[in-house]
Amino acid sequence: MVPLSWYLMLGAGLFIIGMFAFLVRRNVIMMLISLELMLNAVNIVLIAASHYMQDIRGQILAFFVMAGAAAGVAIGLALLIAAFRNKESANMDEFDLLKG
Amino acid sequence: MLPELFFGYFACAILGLALLTVTRKNLVHSVLWMLLLFLHIACLYLFLNAEFLAVIQIIVYAGAILVLFLFLVMLLNLREEHEARRFVKAWQGRLAVCLVLLTAAVVSVYKVEVEPFGGYTIAFISEVGHAKVLGTVLFNRYVLPFLMTALVLFVPMVAAIVLAMKERKR
Amino acid sequence: MELLVTIGKTVLFVAVVLGVTLLHVAYATYFERKVIGRMQNRIGPVEVGFRGLLQPFADMLKLLFKEDIIPNNADRPLFFLAPVIVVASVITSLSVIPFFRNGSIANLNVGVLLIFAMASLAVYGIIIAGWSSNSKYSFFGAIRSAAQVISYEIAMCISLAGVFLMAGSLNLNDIVLAQRDQPLGMFVFAQIVGFVVFVIAAFAETNRTPFDLPEAEAELVAGYLTEYSGFRYSLFFLAEYISMYVMSALIALCYLGGWTLPGFLTRALPFLEFVPGVVWFMLKVYAFMFFYFWVRATVPRYRFDQLMAIGWKILIPVSVLNIVVTAFIKRWFM
Numbered sequence: 001m002v003p004l005s006w007y008l009m010l011g012a013g014l015f016i017i018g019m020f021a022f023l024v025r026r027n028v029i030m031m032l033i034s035l036e037l038m039l040n041a042v043n044i045v046l047i048a049a050s051h052y053m054q055d056i057r058g059q060i061l062a063f064f065v066m067a068g069a070a071a072g073v074a075i076g077l078a079l080l081i082a083a084f085r086n087k088e089s090a091n092m093d094e095f096d097l098l099k100g
Numbered sequence: 101m102l103p104e105l106f107f108g109y110f111a112c113a114i115l116g117l118a119l120l121t122v123t124r125k126n127l128v129h130s131v132l133w134m135l136l137l138f139l140h141i142a143c144l145y146l147f148l149n150a151e152f153l154a155v156i157q158i159i160v161y162a163g164a165i166l167v168l169f170l171f172l173v174m175l176l177n178l179r180e181e182h183e184a185r186r187f188v189k190a191w192q193g194r195l196a197v198c199l200v201l202l203t204a205a206v207v208s209v210y211k212v213e214v215e216p217f218g219g220y221t222i223a224f225i226s227e228v229g230h231a232k233v234l235g236t237v238l239f240n241r242y243v244l245p246f247l248m249t250a251l252v253l254f255v256p257m258v259a260a261i262v263l264a265m266k267e268r269k270r
Numbered sequence: 271m272e273l274l275v276t277i278g279k280t281v282l283f284v285a286v287v288l289g290v291t292l293l294h295v296a297y298a299t300y301f302e303r304k305v306i307g308r309m310q311n312r313i314g315p316v317e318v319g320f321r322g323l324l325q326p327f328a329d330m331l332k333l334l335f336k337e338d339i340i341p342n343n344a345d346r347p348l349f350f351l352a353p354v355i356v357v358a359s360v361i362t363s364l365s366v367i368p369f370f371r372n373g374s375i376a377n378l379n380v381g382v383l384l385i386f387a388m389a390s391l392a393v394y395g396i397i398i399a400g401w402s403s404n405s406k407y408s409f410f411g412a413i414r415s416a417a418q419v420i421s422y423e424i425a426m427c428i429s430l431a432g433v434f435l436m437a438g439s440l441n442l443n444d445i446v447l448a449q450r451d452q453p454l455g456m457f458v459f460a461q462i463v464g465f466v467v468f469v470i471a472a473f474a475e476t477n478r479t480p481f482d483l484p485e486a487e488a489e490l491v492a493g494y495l496t497e498y499s500g501f502r503y504s505l506f507f508l509a510e511y512i513s514m515y516v517m518s519a520l521i522a523l524c525y526l527g528g529w530t531l532p533g534f535l536t537r538a539l540p541f542l543e544f545v546p547g548v549v550w551f552m553l554k555v556y557a558f559m560f561f562y563f564w565v566r567a568t569v570p571r572y573r574f575d576q577l578m579a580i581g582w583k584i585l586i587p588v589s590v591l592n593i594v595v596t597a598f599i600k601r602w603f604m
Contacts, residue, residue, distance in 0.1 A: 004212060023197075027127070040141055044144065062153060159390060162394075
């Protein structure tokens, strides 16, 4: 029997990797990818907890997290396209003017 | 013994693939490593008896979200950016902060144990079917949040269209 | 010991399904060429073997012995990986199809969704094939193909949701059994709107005429296949035919009653009960394969903007409407 804490540690590890990438990578697409990693870490923890507590609510929350992730990516990528038209770059540091 | 081995493999694979994903220079490679990562996470969900969520994980993440990423990487033609610096200058400090947070998280959870208190045992779920159990709860007790997800998905759709239309008017 | 026997049985079943499917794929090409030949007033292949029956094997040998060309600036690992992804994902979806009662390799509760998931994974093979070839034609073919498959997948899933509502299950076995009380033992009459949408989407999903834009010879050479040759090319070919079989099987199972026969037929001719169900299943599958070839010989290709307009402006709204109407009818009249 795998204890629940293993899953929690796995989730923590994945979350930290995503967070580290979010902090150090400057490419907008890469930052969105690391955001997805963090959301997946949360989902693993939610589903594992739901399994061990024999309570379905964790999985339902994971379901909503997936919907939110999809919406977030759609808006993020649309913004990136709009920004790319002006700057011809996907580097976060290039977007430093309020006036496009 | 077997469950531990399974979990060990998937945990190592997930962490390794995540590291590969975030350190690649070529974004296409990065997205493909992430695809493999999502398949492993789906297998982990199967391991937790959440078969419906495992399939949804593949359909939504691999089938929709990652394809969007791949599209964008290709359409924006970011191949030229390979030469650019991968990380910010002061990445060591941020790594230290992350490691401290990781230690804190691991220390705080490694002894966590929970008492099962819900009625959704493995036997019950496998008898009724995971999709059915999830659907019953979702559409009865959580129908309002479910309807709100529709709004959550609708707003970015409108926003994406507006952002794309802006150029055409000029 | 018991575990070993179970594993052995499963492996044997997998081997049989794979072998039979590959044989069927070989003869699907022969069938296609014969059918289209007749429709265009030709006779099709006749030279190799009796009435050209060995033609598929001759083609296969030719493809295997061709030179394997890899473009200079290709991304080599991904170039090798792309056909493997396509074939693997398509073959995986064979595992949940019940060929007769409880006759699937894995009787999953979410069987249909697994097929959709695998179809969405096949998109990666296409995109990677186009990108890693490092050629403009391949790239445009891949982008087109991916856009097409993604858009039509939505319509396909939503149109099939009507069937899920009627059957109350995602398990393919249960879906077939739920059709027993329907007129003629099929969902196709109750779900006629969903059926039409699904058939159109299935054509687009498998990149067949009239939606074979990615391979539009006149504009894009061979789309994402341009740089592929020999064995790798034949893998893509194989995947296309297997996915046609999977789509036909899905239609036979979800709309045409799978391995069962209409009730009045078995009552009138009781001896039909003794024919194994796999015969009826294959008959339905081949009827639909014939329809695939018939359409290919008849209908011209759509333009790309027309294709997207059909998908987004007609099929998706119609299938959403279909779900709503089905749900209302199921709630208040059944």
